[in-house]
Amino acid sequence: MIRKITDIFREKERTFSFEYFPPKTPKGVEKLYGTIKELDALGPDFVTVTYGAGGSSRGTTMEICAEIQKRFDTPVVHHFTCVGHSQAELREIILEMKRNNIQNILALRGDPP
Numbered sequence: 277m278i279r280k281i282t283d284i285f286r287e288k289e290r291t292f293s294f295e296y297f298p299p300k301t302p303k304g305v306e307k308l309y310g311t312i313k314e315l316d317a318l319g320p321d322f323v324t325v326t327y328g329a330g331g332s333s334r335g336t337t338m339e340i341c342a343e344i345q346k347r348f349d350t351p352v353v354h355h356f357t358c359v360g361h362s363q364a365e366l367r368e369i370i371l372e373m374k375r376n377n378i379q380n381i382l383a384l385r386g387d388p389p
Contacts (some may be wrong), residue, residue, distance in 0.1 A: 279351045281380045284321050289319040298328065298336035305340065322351040322362060324382065338369075342376040354378045357386035 284291060294315055299305050312323070325341050341352045354373060358366060373381065 278345055278349075278377060279322075279381045280349060281322055281353055284351065292318075293322045293324060294341065295322050295324045295326065297326050297385045298340055303311065305336065309343070309347065310341070312348065316348045316350060320350065322353060322380070324353040324355060327355040327357045327384075327386075338372060338376060338378075341378050345377065351379065351380060353380040353382050356381050358383060359386035359388055 294312075296308060296312065299308055324345060325337050325344070327337050337354060341354045344350055344352050356369070356373075361369070
C-alpha cells in the first residue's frame with residue numbers, strides 16, 4: 277500500500293526525497309528509471325515528479341508516477357499544475373490519478389502561458 281506523505285511528515289522530523297523531471301523521449305524515460313533505481317538504494321522517504329509548464333508533460337508525469345510506485349514501492353507525489361485546464365479536464369485527470377492509485381498530489385495553480 278502506498279503511504280501518504282502526510283503520514284510520513286507526522287512520523288518523521290526530517291524527510292529525504294528526490295524530484296524527477298519527465299524526459300521528452302522514450303529512451304530518456306528508460307534512462308530515468310535506471311537513475312531512480314540507483315537513487316532508490318539511498319532510501320528516500322518519497323519522490324516527486326514534476327508536471328511541466330502548462331501540463332506539457334502531463335501524460336508522462338502520470339505514467340512515471342504509476343511506474344515508480346509499481347517498480348520501487350516508493351511513495352510518489354504527483355505535481356499537478358491546474359492552470360490552463362477546464363474543470364472537466366481537471367476532473368478527468370484526477371480520475372486518472374485515482375485509477376493509477378496515486379495517493380499524493382501537489383496541486384499548484386501554475387503560471388499562465
